[in-house]
Amino acid sequence: MTLDDDARLPLDGGDTRLLTALAEAQDRFDAPPTGLVERLLFAISLDLMSAELATLEGGVLAGVRGGRPMTADTVTFTASGLSLMLVLTEVDGGVRVDGWVTGGGVTVEAHAGPEPEVQVSDATGRLSWPRIPHGPVRFLIRPPREGDRPVITPSIEV
Amino acid sequence: MTDPVPLSRRAEDAFRAYRDGDAGRLAELVALVTPPLWAIARSAGLDHQEAEDALQTVWIALVRHTDSVAEPRAVFAWLITTTRRTAWRTARRPRTAELADAVADPRPGPAEVAEASDEGRRLWRHVATLSPRCQALLRVIAYASTPDYATISTALGMPVGSIGPTRGRCLAALRRALATDPTWSTT
Missing domain, CATH: 1.20.5 (Single alpha-helices involved in coiled-coils or other helix-helix interfaces)
Known part of the structure; x- marks a missing residue:
């Protein structure tokens, strides 16, 4: 044959x-890897809302290689209209994240798993996540003013 | 394989609803079609991160250019073709060293290889010896059903004849490879 x-x-x-x-x-x-569909949907939604990509500030940049997530205890992200500082503390089974964002009443989402963990800053800009699982996480800052672009941070490893 | 509603048809329904304003149906479309698109990107030799980046490019292109897909019926073929082009473009890009043997590398982890000295593992090795195009075709078909075959072949750049579903050269090649493998049971 x-x-x-x-x-x-x-x-x-x-x-x-x-x-x-x-x-x-x-x-x-x-x-397909676990969480791929969720990450794709998140990337699509960022594109649809024209999110601004924040930049990592300061010396921790030295630890970032080839676009891979990095490890740090304190990180600061800046965008055109705001900044977000995070302090990471190891807790049982994850990382406690204490943050300060420019302004009160700002909604910030931590994207570490399929569902974002949402916090709103208090009057002094303070907000915190009691426990975020180890692994890559990125933060989405909803625009404080109507019509502004949301801000997305690069992924960091916690 | 045996799903009564063809994948292309389910993709069409979800995409039409999304295009007509039901934003939530996009998630359904992404969940439905991402596995075969992943198979195409991986068949082109992309590693996990490259494959994920390629798929992100494809899906963002779809939502940015929703109107460029002339007919909702064509969305499945559009996604396959766009993924093939994106992935093969990435695979052709000069990279550090390892590209030559990357094309046929299914990359199971060492633990998987160790515990999988069975038929599934042997079959997977034979699949990996096929051309990237044949790997993509068979892997996508494995997610779909018979009425989708012609669409998938054409979208992957391998138009089929008009004489109904035949085995095709990729499946024929895989069967020949298995026929020469004494450890493979044909029953």
């Missing part, structure tokens, strides 16, 4: 079983 004849045969039960086995092998050896 030539190559062409072989390829022109109609699909049979063996083909169907093979494709089923291939589907199982694919799930096992190269399935």
